[in-house]
Amino acid sequence: MRLVTWNINSVRARLAHVEKMVESHNPDVICLQETKVVDNDFPMKTFNKLGYEYSAIAGQKSYNGVAIFARSPFTIEESPLWCSKDDKRHLAVRFENGTIIHNFYIPAGGDVPDAELNDKFAHKLAFIDEVTEWFTEKKHPENKFILVGDLNIAPLEQDVWSHKQLLKVVSHTPIEVEYLNRMQASHDWIDAMREFVPATDPLFSWWSYRARDWRASNKGRRLDHIWVTPALKQSLKSMFVDLDIRGLEKPSDHAPVFMDFDLDL
């Protein structure tokens, strides 16, 4: 089973990239974030045409929005009203073999890394707190969960281009890392991307639009993640981040992250 997670930054603006991505890598499961479209306007035909018969979408106007597509059947699992907002940041689906995939778009958090001064930062921390508590309650050694998405935090020093220069920048502040670490501990989640690239090597999934040459300057961050519960650790096979998709014309600022599993859905 091959899975991809991708903050697509508007699905309607990126249909050609979706086709290119599927043509190149043919994933069995596609998890998208920041689709930025209401469900009625979702370009479903593009995905059906590419062979994705099963879908779950949760969108809203302009912002946020998540989606999951698969070639094998699934049912939709409950998704709480995180922080009492219906802002379309989470979808969970269950496959016939019992594997559950959680797709998250964690709030970005604004510019100022202080919950007292910045409501968006407070929302980010509160959201992570609620997710942490939720998985703590669900914790069981036999659970086969995969958690993917734009978690909007780069926790390790080598998850950003300069640890020192980003310590006060939202996405890499110690408080955010502390919250994310707590969330990771809530179900003994394994940071699956780092099973393939040691923590001492740089690993990024996002590069700002504002760099003149994003590839040359390479001032990236690892904001996108794939976690698995311990029951799935042995099924991890390989991982790659596709920089070629980030390098297409008018790309998303996030690159898709792929994971291969020794697993039949």
Place this chain on the structure above:
DNA sequence: ATGCCGTATGATATACGA
């Protein structure tokens, strides 16, 4: 972490991303 780019929207400016 400055940069000033990209998305969306009853829109020729503004909110948001990170």
